[in-house]
Amino acid sequence: MTFSICMLITWIVIIILSLIPKRLSEIDMVFLFFVNTIFELSIFTIFHVNLKWLNISQEVEKSLADLMFRLIMVPLFFIISTNILLYSWKFLKWIIILAMLVCFILMKDLLKSLGILTTHHWNMMYSILMFCSYLIFSRLMAWFITKAGSKEVDKL
Amino acid sequence: MIVYDNQFNANEWFIIIGLGIGIVTTMILPKRFPIKISIVFFMCGIYSGFFFDHSLSVQPVSFYDVNDNSSYQFFDFLSYLTFGPFSYLYFYFFDWFNFKNKYIPIYILMWSFICLGFEWCATYVGVYHYQHGYSMYYSFSIYLLVLSSWLFLYFRYYGKSSVTLTK
Structure with missing residues:
Protein backbone atom coordinates (compact mmCIF):
# COMPACT_ATOMS: atom_id res chain seq x y z
CA MET A 1 0.00 0.00 0.00
CA THR A 2 2.73 2.49 1.03
CA PHE A 3 4.79 1.70 -2.03
CA SER A 4 1.75 2.04 -4.31
CA ILE A 5 0.88 5.47 -2.88
CA CYS A 6 4.45 6.70 -3.43
CA MET A 7 4.46 5.14 -6.89
CA LEU A 8 1.24 6.98 -7.75
CA ILE A 9 2.62 10.32 -6.54
CA THR A 10 5.85 9.75 -8.49
CA TRP A 11 3.84 8.91 -11.59
CA ILE A 12 1.76 12.09 -11.20
CA VAL A 13 5.02 14.09 -11.05
CA ILE A 14 6.20 12.34 -14.24
CA ILE A 15 2.88 13.23 -15.93
CA ILE A 16 3.18 16.88 -14.84
CA LEU A 17 6.75 17.04 -16.17
CA SER A 18 5.70 15.56 -19.49
CA LEU A 19 2.76 17.98 -19.82
CA ILE A 20 4.28 21.34 -18.85
CA PRO A 21 5.90 23.51 -21.53
CA LYS A 22 9.64 22.96 -21.18
CA ARG A 23 12.21 25.75 -21.26
CA LEU A 24 15.13 23.33 -21.05
CA SER A 25 16.26 20.86 -23.68
CA GLU A 26 16.11 17.13 -23.02
CA ILE A 27 19.88 16.86 -22.49
CA ASP A 28 19.75 19.78 -20.02
CA MET A 29 17.05 17.98 -18.08
CA VAL A 30 19.09 14.75 -18.04
CA PHE A 31 21.98 16.73 -16.57
CA LEU A 32 19.65 18.36 -14.05
CA PHE A 33 18.26 14.96 -13.09
CA PHE A 34 21.79 13.70 -12.40
CA VAL A 35 22.93 16.68 -10.34
CA ASN A 36 19.64 17.06 -8.46
CA THR A 37 19.81 13.40 -7.44
CA ILE A 38 23.43 13.77 -6.29
CA PHE A 39 22.63 16.92 -4.31
CA GLU A 40 19.48 15.49 -2.77
CA LEU A 41 21.16 12.21 -1.79
CA SER A 42 24.10 14.05 -0.22
CA ILE A 43 21.94 16.44 1.81
CA PHE A 44 19.53 13.73 2.88
CA THR A 45 22.36 11.34 3.86
CA ILE A 46 23.94 14.02 6.07
CA PHE A 47 20.61 14.51 7.89
CA HIS A 48 19.87 10.79 7.97
CA VAL A 49 23.20 9.03 8.59
CA ASN A 50 25.41 11.69 10.17
CA LEU A 51 23.00 13.88 12.17
CA LYS A 52 20.25 11.25 12.62
CA TRP A 53 17.58 13.96 12.39
CA LEU A 54 15.65 11.83 9.90
CA ASN A 55 15.12 8.10 10.22
CA ILE A 56 13.86 5.79 7.50
CA SER A 57 11.72 2.78 8.27
CA GLN A 58 13.56 -0.57 8.30
CA GLU A 59 10.67 -2.33 6.53
CA VAL A 60 11.52 -3.31 2.97
CA GLU A 61 8.34 -1.87 1.40
CA LYS A 62 8.64 1.46 3.18
CA SER A 63 12.35 1.87 2.55
CA LEU A 64 11.82 1.10 -1.13
CA ALA A 65 9.04 3.68 -1.23
CA ASP A 66 11.43 6.19 0.32
CA LEU A 67 14.14 5.33 -2.22
CA MET A 68 11.71 5.83 -5.09
CA PHE A 69 10.75 9.21 -3.68
CA ARG A 70 14.34 10.35 -3.29
CA LEU A 71 15.82 8.81 -6.42
CA ILE A 72 13.04 9.64 -8.87
CA MET A 73 10.33 11.92 -7.52
CA VAL A 74 12.40 14.65 -5.82
CA PRO A 75 14.86 15.20 -8.74
CA LEU A 76 11.95 15.35 -11.20
CA PHE A 77 10.04 17.72 -8.90
CA PHE A 78 12.96 20.16 -9.05
CA ILE A 79 13.30 19.81 -12.82
CA ILE A 80 9.65 20.99 -12.98
CA SER A 81 10.40 23.88 -10.62
CA THR A 82 13.42 24.93 -12.71
CA ASN A 83 11.38 24.89 -15.90
CA ILE A 84 8.74 27.03 -14.18
CA LEU A 85 11.38 29.48 -12.94
CA LEU A 86 12.49 29.95 -16.54
CA TYR A 87 9.02 31.05 -17.68
CA SER A 88 8.64 34.70 -18.60
CA TRP A 89 5.58 35.11 -16.34
CA LYS A 90 6.13 37.66 -13.59
CA PHE A 91 3.91 36.71 -10.66
CA LEU A 92 2.21 33.48 -11.66
CA LYS A 93 5.45 31.47 -11.64
CA TRP A 94 6.14 32.50 -8.04
CA ILE A 95 2.62 31.49 -7.04
CA ILE A 96 3.25 28.07 -8.65
CA ILE A 97 6.60 27.81 -6.82
CA LEU A 98 4.79 28.64 -3.57
CA ALA A 99 2.24 25.92 -4.34
CA MET A 100 5.14 23.52 -4.99
CA LEU A 101 6.62 24.43 -1.61
CA VAL A 102 3.28 23.57 0.04
CA CYS A 103 3.26 20.25 -1.87
CA PHE A 104 6.84 19.55 -0.73
CA ILE A 105 5.90 20.13 2.93
CA LEU A 106 2.76 18.02 2.52
CA MET A 107 4.83 15.22 0.99
CA LYS A 108 7.15 15.27 4.00
CA ASP A 109 4.06 15.01 6.24
CA LEU A 110 2.70 12.19 4.10
CA LEU A 111 5.98 10.27 4.46
CA LYS A 112 5.71 10.72 8.22
CA SER A 113 2.07 9.67 8.38
CA LEU A 114 2.78 6.58 6.25
CA GLY A 115 5.52 5.61 8.70
CA ILE A 116 8.26 5.87 6.08
CA LEU A 117 10.05 8.70 7.81
CA THR A 118 10.44 9.62 11.46
CA THR A 119 11.97 12.91 12.43
CA HIS A 120 13.95 14.22 15.40
CA HIS A 121 14.86 17.90 15.83
CA TRP A 122 12.90 18.69 12.67
CA ASN A 123 10.30 21.33 11.96
CA MET A 124 8.62 22.97 9.00
CA MET A 125 11.34 25.61 8.78
CA TYR A 126 13.91 22.95 7.88
CA SER A 127 11.63 21.62 5.16
CA ILE A 128 11.30 25.14 3.74
CA LEU A 129 15.08 25.61 3.88
CA MET A 130 15.58 22.23 2.21
CA PHE A 131 13.13 23.16 -0.55
CA CYS A 132 14.82 26.53 -1.11
CA SER A 133 18.30 24.99 -1.25
CA TYR A 134 17.18 22.35 -3.79
CA LEU A 135 15.40 25.01 -5.81
CA ILE A 136 18.40 27.37 -5.90
CA PHE A 137 20.84 24.54 -6.63
CA SER A 138 18.71 23.23 -9.50
CA ARG A 139 18.31 26.73 -10.98
CA LEU A 140 22.08 27.36 -10.74
CA MET A 141 22.83 24.06 -12.44
CA ALA A 142 20.34 24.90 -15.20
CA TRP A 143 22.14 28.21 -15.68
CA PHE A 144 25.49 26.37 -15.79
CA ILE A 145 24.47 23.80 -18.39
CA THR A 146 22.69 26.28 -20.65
CA LYS A 147 25.71 28.60 -20.47
CA ALA A 148 28.08 25.69 -21.22
CA GLY A 149 26.06 24.86 -24.31
CA SER A 150 25.62 28.45 -25.49
CA LYS A 151 29.38 29.17 -25.29
CA GLU A 152 29.99 26.39 -27.77
CA VAL A 153 27.25 27.64 -30.11
CA ASP A 154 28.89 31.11 -29.98
CA LYS A 155 32.25 29.57 -30.95
CA LEU A 156 30.67 27.75 -33.90
CA MET B 1 28.29 3.63 13.60
CA ILE B 2 30.99 1.17 12.49
CA VAL B 3 34.53 2.62 12.45
CA TYR B 4 37.09 0.83 10.27
CA ASP B 5 39.94 3.26 10.40
CA ASN B 6 40.75 6.70 11.82
CA GLN B 7 43.81 7.71 9.85
CA PHE B 8 44.61 9.39 6.56
CA ASN B 9 46.08 6.40 4.77
CA ALA B 10 45.85 4.14 1.70
CA ASN B 11 42.13 4.56 0.96
CA GLU B 12 42.30 8.37 0.98
CA TRP B 13 45.46 8.40 -1.16
CA PHE B 14 43.88 5.91 -3.56
CA ILE B 15 40.91 8.25 -4.04
CA ILE B 16 43.04 11.40 -4.43
CA ILE B 17 45.49 9.79 -6.89
CA GLY B 18 42.70 8.01 -8.80
CA LEU B 19 40.66 11.19 -9.10
CA GLY B 20 43.73 13.22 -10.09
CA ILE B 21 44.77 10.78 -12.81
CA GLY B 22 41.17 10.50 -14.03
CA ILE B 23 40.62 14.25 -14.29
CA VAL B 24 44.02 14.89 -15.92
CA THR B 25 43.38 12.11 -18.47
CA THR B 26 39.94 13.54 -19.22
CA MET B 27 41.40 17.03 -19.69
CA ILE B 28 44.38 16.11 -21.88
CA LEU B 29 42.53 13.85 -24.28
CA PRO B 30 41.61 15.60 -27.54
CA LYS B 31 38.06 16.96 -27.49
CA ARG B 32 35.62 14.49 -28.97
CA PHE B 33 32.12 15.58 -27.89
CA PRO B 34 30.33 18.94 -27.60
CA ILE B 35 30.96 20.38 -24.13
CA LYS B 36 27.38 19.82 -22.94
CA ILE B 37 27.52 16.16 -23.94
CA SER B 38 30.94 15.78 -22.31
CA ILE B 39 29.55 17.15 -19.04
CA VAL B 40 26.57 14.77 -19.17
CA PHE B 41 28.81 11.78 -19.98
CA PHE B 42 31.08 12.75 -17.06
CA MET B 43 28.14 13.22 -14.68
CA CYS B 44 26.64 9.93 -15.77
CA GLY B 45 29.30 7.97 -13.87
CA ILE B 46 29.03 10.11 -10.76
CA TYR B 47 25.25 9.75 -10.80
CA SER B 48 25.48 5.95 -11.17
CA GLY B 49 27.94 5.78 -8.28
CA PHE B 50 25.62 7.78 -6.06
CA PHE B 51 22.54 5.90 -7.23
CA PHE B 52 23.87 2.43 -6.44
CA ASP B 53 25.84 3.32 -3.34
CA HIS B 54 22.88 5.12 -1.83
CA SER B 55 20.47 2.32 -2.66
CA LEU B 56 22.71 -0.67 -1.80
CA SER B 57 24.52 0.77 1.19
CA VAL B 58 21.52 2.18 3.06
CA GLN B 59 18.62 0.69 5.05
CA PRO B 60 16.99 -1.84 5.15
CA VAL B 61 20.17 -3.80 4.33
CA SER B 62 23.44 -1.94 4.05
CA PHE B 63 25.56 -4.18 1.84
CA TYR B 64 28.72 -2.14 2.19
CA ASP B 65 30.29 0.89 3.82
CA VAL B 66 32.55 3.34 2.07
CA ASN B 67 35.88 4.53 3.52
CA ASP B 68 36.74 4.96 7.20
CA ASN B 69 33.32 4.58 8.80
CA SER B 70 29.65 4.04 8.05
CA SER B 71 28.76 7.75 8.15
CA TYR B 72 28.84 10.03 5.11
CA GLN B 73 32.23 11.76 4.83
CA PHE B 74 33.92 14.15 2.43
CA PHE B 75 36.09 11.32 1.06
CA ASP B 76 32.95 9.30 0.33
CA PHE B 77 31.85 12.18 -1.87
CA LEU B 78 35.28 12.30 -3.55
CA SER B 79 35.17 8.55 -4.13
CA TYR B 80 31.92 8.99 -6.10
CA LEU B 81 33.59 11.68 -8.20
CA THR B 82 36.15 9.10 -9.39
CA PHE B 83 33.35 7.41 -11.37
CA GLY B 84 33.11 10.53 -13.58
CA PRO B 85 36.35 9.99 -15.57
CA PHE B 86 35.41 6.31 -15.89
CA SER B 87 32.13 7.05 -17.64
CA TYR B 88 33.72 9.75 -19.79
CA LEU B 89 36.50 7.42 -20.95
CA TYR B 90 33.95 4.66 -21.55
CA PHE B 91 32.01 6.91 -23.96
CA TYR B 92 35.20 8.37 -25.39
CA PHE B 93 36.72 5.06 -26.46
CA PHE B 94 33.36 3.73 -27.60
CA ASP B 95 33.05 6.70 -29.91
CA TRP B 96 36.68 6.57 -30.94
CA PHE B 97 36.76 2.90 -31.95
CA ASN B 98 33.33 3.18 -33.55
CA PHE B 99 32.44 -0.45 -32.83
CA LYS B 100 30.09 -2.44 -34.98
CA ASN B 101 26.92 -3.43 -33.13
CA LYS B 102 27.98 -7.07 -32.81
CA TYR B 103 31.08 -6.06 -30.82
CA ILE B 104 29.19 -3.87 -28.31
CA PRO B 105 28.61 -6.71 -25.77
CA ILE B 106 32.36 -7.47 -25.84
CA TYR B 107 33.17 -3.79 -25.21
CA ILE B 108 30.74 -3.75 -22.27
CA LEU B 109 32.23 -6.96 -20.87
CA MET B 110 35.74 -5.60 -21.20
CA TRP B 111 34.84 -2.44 -19.28
CA SER B 112 33.02 -4.49 -16.65
CA PHE B 113 36.28 -6.34 -16.00
CA ILE B 114 38.17 -3.04 -15.86
CA CYS B 115 35.66 -1.71 -13.30
CA PHE B 152 21.38 4.09 -24.39
CA LEU B 153 22.37 7.64 -23.39
CA TYR B 154 25.09 7.66 -26.03
CA PHE B 155 22.82 6.60 -28.86
CA ARG B 156 19.95 8.82 -27.68
CA TYR B 157 21.94 12.03 -27.28
CA TYR B 158 25.07 11.71 -29.35
CA GLY B 159 25.00 8.82 -31.75
CA LYS B 160 21.87 10.10 -33.51
CA SER B 161 22.76 13.72 -34.13
CA SER B 162 25.09 16.03 -32.29
CA VAL B 163 23.80 19.18 -33.99
CA THR B 164 20.44 19.44 -32.19
CA LEU B 165 22.07 18.91 -28.82
CA THR B 166 24.15 22.06 -28.85
CA LYS B 167 21.06 24.25 -29.23
Missing part, protein backbone atom coordinates in the same frame (compact mmCIF):
# COMPACT_ATOMS: atom_id res chain seq x y z
CA LEU B 116 35.90 -4.95 -11.35
CA GLY B 117 39.69 -4.63 -11.31
CA PHE B 118 39.45 -1.10 -9.92
CA GLU B 119 36.86 -2.19 -7.36
CA TRP B 120 39.23 -4.97 -6.25
CA CYS B 121 42.01 -2.39 -5.77
CA ALA B 122 39.63 -0.06 -3.91
CA THR B 123 38.49 -2.88 -1.63
CA TYR B 124 42.11 -3.92 -1.03
CA VAL B 125 43.09 -0.43 0.16
CA GLY B 126 39.96 -0.08 2.32
CA VAL B 127 37.61 2.11 0.27
CA TYR B 128 34.83 -0.51 0.38
CA HIS B 129 33.89 -2.74 3.32
CA TYR B 130 31.37 -5.42 2.34
CA GLN B 131 28.70 -6.70 4.71
CA HIS B 132 25.84 -9.22 4.80
CA GLY B 133 27.42 -11.59 2.28
CA TYR B 134 27.90 -8.99 -0.46
CA SER B 135 30.94 -9.46 -2.68
CA MET B 136 32.50 -7.96 -5.79
CA TYR B 137 30.89 -10.62 -7.94
CA TYR B 138 27.48 -9.02 -7.35
CA SER B 139 28.95 -5.74 -8.57
CA PHE B 140 29.90 -7.44 -11.83
CA SER B 141 26.27 -7.89 -12.88
CA ILE B 142 25.55 -4.29 -11.85
CA TYR B 143 28.43 -3.11 -14.05
CA LEU B 144 27.06 -5.02 -17.02
CA LEU B 145 23.63 -3.44 -16.54
CA VAL B 146 24.90 0.07 -15.89
CA LEU B 147 27.40 0.09 -18.76
CA SER B 148 24.69 -1.19 -21.11
CA SER B 149 22.27 1.53 -20.00
CA TRP B 150 24.95 4.19 -20.53
CA LEU B 151 25.08 3.25 -24.19
Whole structure:
Protein backbone atom coordinates (compact mmCIF):
# COMPACT_ATOMS: atom_id res chain seq x y z
CA MET A 1 0.00 0.00 0.00
CA THR A 2 2.73 2.49 1.03
CA PHE A 3 4.79 1.70 -2.03
CA SER A 4 1.75 2.04 -4.31
CA ILE A 5 0.88 5.47 -2.88
CA CYS A 6 4.45 6.70 -3.43
CA MET A 7 4.46 5.14 -6.89
CA LEU A 8 1.24 6.98 -7.75
CA ILE A 9 2.62 10.32 -6.54
CA THR A 10 5.85 9.75 -8.49
CA TRP A 11 3.84 8.91 -11.59
CA ILE A 12 1.76 12.09 -11.20
CA VAL A 13 5.02 14.09 -11.05
CA ILE A 14 6.20 12.34 -14.24
CA ILE A 15 2.88 13.23 -15.93
CA ILE A 16 3.18 16.88 -14.84
CA LEU A 17 6.75 17.04 -16.17
CA SER A 18 5.70 15.56 -19.49
CA LEU A 19 2.76 17.98 -19.82
CA ILE A 20 4.28 21.34 -18.85
CA PRO A 21 5.90 23.51 -21.53
CA LYS A 22 9.64 22.96 -21.18
CA ARG A 23 12.21 25.75 -21.26
CA LEU A 24 15.13 23.33 -21.05
CA SER A 25 16.26 20.86 -23.68
CA GLU A 26 16.11 17.13 -23.02
CA ILE A 27 19.88 16.86 -22.49
CA ASP A 28 19.75 19.78 -20.02
CA MET A 29 17.05 17.98 -18.08
CA VAL A 30 19.09 14.75 -18.04
CA PHE A 31 21.98 16.73 -16.57
CA LEU A 32 19.65 18.36 -14.05
CA PHE A 33 18.26 14.96 -13.09
CA PHE A 34 21.79 13.70 -12.40
CA VAL A 35 22.93 16.68 -10.34
CA ASN A 36 19.64 17.06 -8.46
CA THR A 37 19.81 13.40 -7.44
CA ILE A 38 23.43 13.77 -6.29
CA PHE A 39 22.63 16.92 -4.31
CA GLU A 40 19.48 15.49 -2.77
CA LEU A 41 21.16 12.21 -1.79
CA SER A 42 24.10 14.05 -0.22
CA ILE A 43 21.94 16.44 1.81
CA PHE A 44 19.53 13.73 2.88
CA THR A 45 22.36 11.34 3.86
CA ILE A 46 23.94 14.02 6.07
CA PHE A 47 20.61 14.51 7.89
CA HIS A 48 19.87 10.79 7.97
CA VAL A 49 23.20 9.03 8.59
CA ASN A 50 25.41 11.69 10.17
CA LEU A 51 23.00 13.88 12.17
CA LYS A 52 20.25 11.25 12.62
CA TRP A 53 17.58 13.96 12.39
CA LEU A 54 15.65 11.83 9.90
CA ASN A 55 15.12 8.10 10.22
CA ILE A 56 13.86 5.79 7.50
CA SER A 57 11.72 2.78 8.27
CA GLN A 58 13.56 -0.57 8.30
CA GLU A 59 10.67 -2.33 6.53
CA VAL A 60 11.52 -3.31 2.97
CA GLU A 61 8.34 -1.87 1.40
CA LYS A 62 8.64 1.46 3.18
CA SER A 63 12.35 1.87 2.55
CA LEU A 64 11.82 1.10 -1.13
CA ALA A 65 9.04 3.68 -1.23
CA ASP A 66 11.43 6.19 0.32
CA LEU A 67 14.14 5.33 -2.22
CA MET A 68 11.71 5.83 -5.09
CA PHE A 69 10.75 9.21 -3.68
CA ARG A 70 14.34 10.35 -3.29
CA LEU A 71 15.82 8.81 -6.42
CA ILE A 72 13.04 9.64 -8.87
CA MET A 73 10.33 11.92 -7.52
CA VAL A 74 12.40 14.65 -5.82
CA PRO A 75 14.86 15.20 -8.74
CA LEU A 76 11.95 15.35 -11.20
CA PHE A 77 10.04 17.72 -8.90
CA PHE A 78 12.96 20.16 -9.05
CA ILE A 79 13.30 19.81 -12.82
CA ILE A 80 9.65 20.99 -12.98
CA SER A 81 10.40 23.88 -10.62
CA THR A 82 13.42 24.93 -12.71
CA ASN A 83 11.38 24.89 -15.90
CA ILE A 84 8.74 27.03 -14.18
CA LEU A 85 11.38 29.48 -12.94
CA LEU A 86 12.49 29.95 -16.54
CA TYR A 87 9.02 31.05 -17.68
CA SER A 88 8.64 34.70 -18.60
CA TRP A 89 5.58 35.11 -16.34
CA LYS A 90 6.13 37.66 -13.59
CA PHE A 91 3.91 36.71 -10.66
CA LEU A 92 2.21 33.48 -11.66
CA LYS A 93 5.45 31.47 -11.64
CA TRP A 94 6.14 32.50 -8.04
CA ILE A 95 2.62 31.49 -7.04
CA ILE A 96 3.25 28.07 -8.65
CA ILE A 97 6.60 27.81 -6.82
CA LEU A 98 4.79 28.64 -3.57
CA ALA A 99 2.24 25.92 -4.34
CA MET A 100 5.14 23.52 -4.99
CA LEU A 101 6.62 24.43 -1.61
CA VAL A 102 3.28 23.57 0.04
CA CYS A 103 3.26 20.25 -1.87
CA PHE A 104 6.84 19.55 -0.73
CA ILE A 105 5.90 20.13 2.93
CA LEU A 106 2.76 18.02 2.52
CA MET A 107 4.83 15.22 0.99
CA LYS A 108 7.15 15.27 4.00
CA ASP A 109 4.06 15.01 6.24
CA LEU A 110 2.70 12.19 4.10
CA LEU A 111 5.98 10.27 4.46
CA LYS A 112 5.71 10.72 8.22
CA SER A 113 2.07 9.67 8.38
CA LEU A 114 2.78 6.58 6.25
CA GLY A 115 5.52 5.61 8.70
CA ILE A 116 8.26 5.87 6.08
CA LEU A 117 10.05 8.70 7.81
CA THR A 118 10.44 9.62 11.46
CA THR A 119 11.97 12.91 12.43
CA HIS A 120 13.95 14.22 15.40
CA HIS A 121 14.86 17.90 15.83
CA TRP A 122 12.90 18.69 12.67
CA ASN A 123 10.30 21.33 11.96
CA MET A 124 8.62 22.97 9.00
CA MET A 125 11.34 25.61 8.78
CA TYR A 126 13.91 22.95 7.88
CA SER A 127 11.63 21.62 5.16
CA ILE A 128 11.30 25.14 3.74
CA LEU A 129 15.08 25.61 3.88
CA MET A 130 15.58 22.23 2.21
CA PHE A 131 13.13 23.16 -0.55
CA CYS A 132 14.82 26.53 -1.11
CA SER A 133 18.30 24.99 -1.25
CA TYR A 134 17.18 22.35 -3.79
CA LEU A 135 15.40 25.01 -5.81
CA ILE A 136 18.40 27.37 -5.90
CA PHE A 137 20.84 24.54 -6.63
CA SER A 138 18.71 23.23 -9.50
CA ARG A 139 18.31 26.73 -10.98
CA LEU A 140 22.08 27.36 -10.74
CA MET A 141 22.83 24.06 -12.44
CA ALA A 142 20.34 24.90 -15.20
CA TRP A 143 22.14 28.21 -15.68
CA PHE A 144 25.49 26.37 -15.79
CA ILE A 145 24.47 23.80 -18.39
CA THR A 146 22.69 26.28 -20.65
CA LYS A 147 25.71 28.60 -20.47
CA ALA A 148 28.08 25.69 -21.22
CA GLY A 149 26.06 24.86 -24.31
CA SER A 150 25.62 28.45 -25.49
CA LYS A 151 29.38 29.17 -25.29
CA GLU A 152 29.99 26.39 -27.77
CA VAL A 153 27.25 27.64 -30.11
CA ASP A 154 28.89 31.11 -29.98
CA LYS A 155 32.25 29.57 -30.95
CA LEU A 156 30.67 27.75 -33.90
CA MET B 1 28.29 3.63 13.60
CA ILE B 2 30.99 1.17 12.49
CA VAL B 3 34.53 2.62 12.45
CA TYR B 4 37.09 0.83 10.27
CA ASP B 5 39.94 3.26 10.40
CA ASN B 6 40.75 6.70 11.82
CA GLN B 7 43.81 7.71 9.85
CA PHE B 8 44.61 9.39 6.56
CA ASN B 9 46.08 6.40 4.77
CA ALA B 10 45.85 4.14 1.70
CA ASN B 11 42.13 4.56 0.96
CA GLU B 12 42.30 8.37 0.98
CA TRP B 13 45.46 8.40 -1.16
CA PHE B 14 43.88 5.91 -3.56
CA ILE B 15 40.91 8.25 -4.04
CA ILE B 16 43.04 11.40 -4.43
CA ILE B 17 45.49 9.79 -6.89
CA GLY B 18 42.70 8.01 -8.80
CA LEU B 19 40.66 11.19 -9.10
CA GLY B 20 43.73 13.22 -10.09
CA ILE B 21 44.77 10.78 -12.81
CA GLY B 22 41.17 10.50 -14.03
CA ILE B 23 40.62 14.25 -14.29
CA VAL B 24 44.02 14.89 -15.92
CA THR B 25 43.38 12.11 -18.47
CA THR B 26 39.94 13.54 -19.22
CA MET B 27 41.40 17.03 -19.69
CA ILE B 28 44.38 16.11 -21.88
CA LEU B 29 42.53 13.85 -24.28
CA PRO B 30 41.61 15.60 -27.54
CA LYS B 31 38.06 16.96 -27.49
CA ARG B 32 35.62 14.49 -28.97
CA PHE B 33 32.12 15.58 -27.89
CA PRO B 34 30.33 18.94 -27.60
CA ILE B 35 30.96 20.38 -24.13
CA LYS B 36 27.38 19.82 -22.94
CA ILE B 37 27.52 16.16 -23.94
CA SER B 38 30.94 15.78 -22.31
CA ILE B 39 29.55 17.15 -19.04
CA VAL B 40 26.57 14.77 -19.17
CA PHE B 41 28.81 11.78 -19.98
CA PHE B 42 31.08 12.75 -17.06
CA MET B 43 28.14 13.22 -14.68
CA CYS B 44 26.64 9.93 -15.77
CA GLY B 45 29.30 7.97 -13.87
CA ILE B 46 29.03 10.11 -10.76
CA TYR B 47 25.25 9.75 -10.80
CA SER B 48 25.48 5.95 -11.17
CA GLY B 49 27.94 5.78 -8.28
CA PHE B 50 25.62 7.78 -6.06
CA PHE B 51 22.54 5.90 -7.23
CA PHE B 52 23.87 2.43 -6.44
CA ASP B 53 25.84 3.32 -3.34
CA HIS B 54 22.88 5.12 -1.83
CA SER B 55 20.47 2.32 -2.66
CA LEU B 56 22.71 -0.67 -1.80
CA SER B 57 24.52 0.77 1.19
CA VAL B 58 21.52 2.18 3.06
CA GLN B 59 18.62 0.69 5.05
CA PRO B 60 16.99 -1.84 5.15
CA VAL B 61 20.17 -3.80 4.33
CA SER B 62 23.44 -1.94 4.05
CA PHE B 63 25.56 -4.18 1.84
CA TYR B 64 28.72 -2.14 2.19
CA ASP B 65 30.29 0.89 3.82
CA VAL B 66 32.55 3.34 2.07
CA ASN B 67 35.88 4.53 3.52
CA ASP B 68 36.74 4.96 7.20
CA ASN B 69 33.32 4.58 8.80
CA SER B 70 29.65 4.04 8.05
CA SER B 71 28.76 7.75 8.15
CA TYR B 72 28.84 10.03 5.11
CA GLN B 73 32.23 11.76 4.83
CA PHE B 74 33.92 14.15 2.43
CA PHE B 75 36.09 11.32 1.06
CA ASP B 76 32.95 9.30 0.33
CA PHE B 77 31.85 12.18 -1.87
CA LEU B 78 35.28 12.30 -3.55
CA SER B 79 35.17 8.55 -4.13
CA TYR B 80 31.92 8.99 -6.10
CA LEU B 81 33.59 11.68 -8.20
CA THR B 82 36.15 9.10 -9.39
CA PHE B 83 33.35 7.41 -11.37
CA GLY B 84 33.11 10.53 -13.58
CA PRO B 85 36.35 9.99 -15.57
CA PHE B 86 35.41 6.31 -15.89
CA SER B 87 32.13 7.05 -17.64
CA TYR B 88 33.72 9.75 -19.79
CA LEU B 89 36.50 7.42 -20.95
CA TYR B 90 33.95 4.66 -21.55
CA PHE B 91 32.01 6.91 -23.96
CA TYR B 92 35.20 8.37 -25.39
CA PHE B 93 36.72 5.06 -26.46
CA PHE B 94 33.36 3.73 -27.60
CA ASP B 95 33.05 6.70 -29.91
CA TRP B 96 36.68 6.57 -30.94
CA PHE B 97 36.76 2.90 -31.95
CA ASN B 98 33.33 3.18 -33.55
CA PHE B 99 32.44 -0.45 -32.83
CA LYS B 100 30.09 -2.44 -34.98
CA ASN B 101 26.92 -3.43 -33.13
CA LYS B 102 27.98 -7.07 -32.81
CA TYR B 103 31.08 -6.06 -30.82
CA ILE B 104 29.19 -3.87 -28.31
CA PRO B 105 28.61 -6.71 -25.77
CA ILE B 106 32.36 -7.47 -25.84
CA TYR B 107 33.17 -3.79 -25.21
CA ILE B 108 30.74 -3.75 -22.27
CA LEU B 109 32.23 -6.96 -20.87
CA MET B 110 35.74 -5.60 -21.20
CA TRP B 111 34.84 -2.44 -19.28
CA SER B 112 33.02 -4.49 -16.65
CA PHE B 113 36.28 -6.34 -16.00
CA ILE B 114 38.17 -3.04 -15.86
CA CYS B 115 35.66 -1.71 -13.30
CA LEU B 116 35.90 -4.95 -11.35
CA GLY B 117 39.69 -4.63 -11.31
CA PHE B 118 39.45 -1.10 -9.92
CA GLU B 119 36.86 -2.19 -7.36
CA TRP B 120 39.23 -4.97 -6.25
CA CYS B 121 42.01 -2.39 -5.77
CA ALA B 122 39.63 -0.06 -3.91
CA THR B 123 38.49 -2.88 -1.63
CA TYR B 124 42.11 -3.92 -1.03
CA VAL B 125 43.09 -0.43 0.16
CA GLY B 126 39.96 -0.08 2.32
CA VAL B 127 37.61 2.11 0.27
CA TYR B 128 34.83 -0.51 0.38
CA HIS B 129 33.89 -2.74 3.32
CA TYR B 130 31.37 -5.42 2.34
CA GLN B 131 28.70 -6.70 4.71
CA HIS B 132 25.84 -9.22 4.80
CA GLY B 133 27.42 -11.59 2.28
CA TYR B 134 27.90 -8.99 -0.46
CA SER B 135 30.94 -9.46 -2.68
CA MET B 136 32.50 -7.96 -5.79
CA TYR B 137 30.89 -10.62 -7.94
CA TYR B 138 27.48 -9.02 -7.35
CA SER B 139 28.95 -5.74 -8.57
CA PHE B 140 29.90 -7.44 -11.83
CA SER B 141 26.27 -7.89 -12.88
CA ILE B 142 25.55 -4.29 -11.85
CA TYR B 143 28.43 -3.11 -14.05
CA LEU B 144 27.06 -5.02 -17.02
CA LEU B 145 23.63 -3.44 -16.54
CA VAL B 146 24.90 0.07 -15.89
CA LEU B 147 27.40 0.09 -18.76
CA SER B 148 24.69 -1.19 -21.11
CA SER B 149 22.27 1.53 -20.00
CA TRP B 150 24.95 4.19 -20.53
CA LEU B 151 25.08 3.25 -24.19
CA PHE B 152 21.38 4.09 -24.39
CA LEU B 153 22.37 7.64 -23.39
CA TYR B 154 25.09 7.66 -26.03
CA PHE B 155 22.82 6.60 -28.86
CA ARG B 156 19.95 8.82 -27.68
CA TYR B 157 21.94 12.03 -27.28
CA TYR B 158 25.07 11.71 -29.35
CA GLY B 159 25.00 8.82 -31.75
CA LYS B 160 21.87 10.10 -33.51
CA SER B 161 22.76 13.72 -34.13
CA SER B 162 25.09 16.03 -32.29
CA VAL B 163 23.80 19.18 -33.99
CA THR B 164 20.44 19.44 -32.19
CA LEU B 165 22.07 18.91 -28.82
CA THR B 166 24.15 22.06 -28.85
CA LYS B 167 21.06 24.25 -29.23
